[in-house]
Amino acid sequence: MLGKVSIFLLWLVLASALCWSQAVWRDEVRALSLALQGESLIDMLRQMHGEGHPALWYILLRAAHGVVGSPVVLKIVALTVATVSAYLLVFWLKLPLSIMLLSLFSSFSIFDYAAMSRNYGISMLVVFLIVLSWKRGLRNGILIGLLFALLANTNVHSVVLVGGFLAYWFFDLVLARPRPPLSAFRAFATAAAIAAAGVVLCFLTVYPTFNDAGQNDLAGKNFVVLLLSALTATSSYFMAFYPDRILELAVAEPLLARIFAALMAVLIYGSLLGLANRRPAMFAAALVLLGLSLLFTLVYPGSYRHQALWLVFMIAITALTTPPRPGSADAGGTEAAGAGVRIGRLCFMILLALQVASGIEKAYQFLFTDVPLSRARDFGSFIQSRPDLKDAIIVADPDYLVEPLPYYVSNRTYLLREERFGAIVRYTRSARLSLSLAEILQTARQLQRSEHAPIVILLSQRLDRIAAPVSLHESYNWLLSLTPKDISAFRSETTLVKRFGPVAGSDETFDAYLLK
Secondary structure (H helix, E strand, O other): OHHHHHHHHHHHHHHHHHHHHOOOOHHHHHHHHHHOOOOOHHHHHHHHOOOOOOOHHHHHHHHHHHHHOOOOHHHHHHHHHHHHHHHHHHHOOOOOHHHHHHHHOOHHHHHHOOOOOOOHHHHHHHHHHHHHHHHHHOOOOHHHHHHHHHHHOOOOOHHHHHHHHHHHHHHHHHHOOOOOOHHHHHHHHHHHHHHHHHHHHHHHHHOOOOOHHHOOOOOOOOHHHHHHHHHHOHHHHHHHHOOHHHHHHHHHOHHHHHHHHHHHHHHHHHHHHOOOOOHHHHHHHHHHHHHHHHHHHHOOOOOHHHHHHHHHHHHHHHHHHOOOOOOOOOOOOOOOOOHHHHHHHHHHHHHHHHHHHHHHHHHHHHHHOOOOOEOHHHHHHHHHOOHHHOOOEEEEEOHHHHOOHHHOOOOOEEEOOOOEEOOOOOOOOOOOOEEEHHHHHHHHHHHHHHHOOOEEEEEOOOHHHOOOOEEEEEOOOEEEEEOHHHHHHHHHHEEEEEEOOOOOOOOEOOEEEEEO
């Protein structure tokens, strides 16, 4: 017991250090800005409709902010959720010690679902609660169904996890011998009905989305080809499971990219083989893998935080099917592990070990170097050091550079492509998709005249490095046009007041100009 306490405290120190040291970036603060919209909870829910995420995370943030009254609730809520998840993982989930340790110190556990204040960490917590409630929840289906509905409203990707749990339950009932009583099927039907209601609520909250530019553009693409790609090359959607150093090698050398893709396929499919002595679990894990691949192909591209949900599901299904004692069979009839199963378990441990390597990379990056995730915190310190800019209006290209600023400063921000004040960018195809530097300067001058306030312009492009006309792609479907003439005019009418340094893991660095 003392060993587990020490392990948990080590995790808590590491995750807390990462959480409080790292600068927040735009997606984190965007959620808080959305949560604080409106005069009431109903107003907030109405205004966030179509954002692309269900409501649970925003409700938690709004409730916490009502108590604390500070943007710091973003970190408090995220770290609290992660801490409870880690506690359950260490003390309550029935996992082999090696799997528990590798899971606990994986990148998703110490950084992406703890230090990063996003809604994906809630998925891990609810998944672990489902595991702990599984046996009791099977009695009438109500408890487990409510947890399924809750999981479906953490993020869209977790709807796939709900489907995985239902698939595991269904196959477990159908393949069980002797056949379970009718009450067991009624419990399943009850849970499935409650889960379906949760899924419907999620989609009613998310769709139709106002971030239409953020979805995969399937125009002119063959649906059958896309579907076959998701079916046959599933592992290629999960390359972010590799540490950054390996991914850098893969990008630099096409041959290595193919080799690493093949190795990832071995590890992922091998991990499924590790569940072969528990067929319902293997079918469910394979369906979740396929479901996420289809989601990445047809709806949204998948980043590491999305891909790691499959690892969380694998940890959960492993906990559900781990016998109480080594070498024994559980009540569901887990058979003795054969050579293939043992190799599969080794593949899963290697996969988790790669996540630990990624976690070490992130810990080193954000604790022992001066290269942050975002320069928004440094910009906030700069603004606070300049009393003359206390009331400055901030504009930026790309527009999303202003989204993390409300965490650090109270200055008003203006969105160039949507031509309105605000701190929440709508990634819509009806915005100004094409913008020139001359138009940015013109808009800034108009704001200066109408608002009688200083104007600070943030540009991600380093103008002194551009010597010829260029048209640059930004975000999903934006274009920025730059010419030497426009650059010369812009620099003559502005003063470069601060150049911010490099960042790691995002693109939130920029030059700050003050309009003369």
